[in-house]
Amino acid sequence: MIGRNIYEIRMKKGLTLSELAERASISKSYLSNIERNLNQNPSIQVVKKIAHVLNVDLKLLLKTEATDEGQQQQDKEWIEIINELKKSGIEKQEYKTLIEFIKWQNQNLETK
Numbered sequence: 001m002i003g004r005n006i007y008e009i010r011m012k013k014g015l016t017l018s019e020l021a022e023r024a025s026i027s028k029s030y031l032s033n034i035e036r037n038l039n040q041n042p043s044i045q046v047v048k049k050i051a052h053v054l055n056v057d058l059k060l061l062l063k064t065e066a067t068d069e070g071q072q073q074q075d076k077e078w079i080e081i082i083n084e085l086k087k088s089g090i091e092k093q094e095y096k097t098l099i100e101f102i103k104w105q106n107q108n109l110e111t112k
Helices: 002-013 017-024 028-035 044-054 058-062 066-088 092-111
Strands: none
Touching: 002 017, 002 028, 002 044, 002 058, 017 028, 017 044, 028 044, 044 058
């Protein structure tokens, strides 16, 4: 989230909340709300000011964590698999039974 990114970069740069707010010409309370994700949609003008003061590329502030991107990719893959399973015509219960069997089989292999 953008607030977390701003907070982490601000801390690495050794700036206080007050210093960053003053240098970016925004109120301390507004900056605090952004960092605490109470305001999750600050204007691009404000984000540009913050990026300028922090001396970082705007994209760095806007990026989500790599894990979020990885999670989104995994979610897409799972959705594709589920859609393929639906198209196959096999009922959900049959897949659930198969999954339980595989879990059981894996557990038995681990104990040997």
